[in-house]
Amino acid sequence: MTVGAGGGADMNPRQQARSALGRYGEALAARRLAQAGMTILERNWRCGRTGEIDIVARDGDVLVVCEVKTRGAASFQHPMEAVTPAKADRLRDLAQHWLQEHGGAPPGGVRIDLVGVVLPARGAPRVEHVRGVA
Secondary structure (H helix, E strand, O other): OOOOOOOOOOOOHHHHHHHHHHHHHHHHHHHHHHHOOOEEEEEEEEEOOOEEEEEEEEEOOEEEEEEEEEEEOOOOOOHHHHOOHHHHHHHHHHHHHHHHHOOOOOOOOEEEEEEEEEEOOOOOOEEEEEOOOO
16 A cells, blocks of 8 residues: 555655654644634645645735745754755746646735744744745
């Protein structure tokens, strides 16, 4: 049996733990965006081999394509460092595919945001939302 990135039988324990960490971070991110007044339209929207948009949301009349990066406290890289120019290009491409499937851009256009989640060994997670990263 093969199950995709949602965590399944084809994953080793390390991959399953990483997948669970990512899903938890995405849930925290979605909650933060909703608390900021955004409407979550989709989560984990896949576009064939091109990739996946973690969260698609509306912020007023702006469509928001949101990348979520989650790191444990022991990670050497801050989540915000994970969006390279190549990743930003891929997010823009994915946004175009989403718009083609859903009737085009809204009046306010499209924005690409990043939510970084750091899960410390103790204490509450730190959730940081940066608007317009790409």
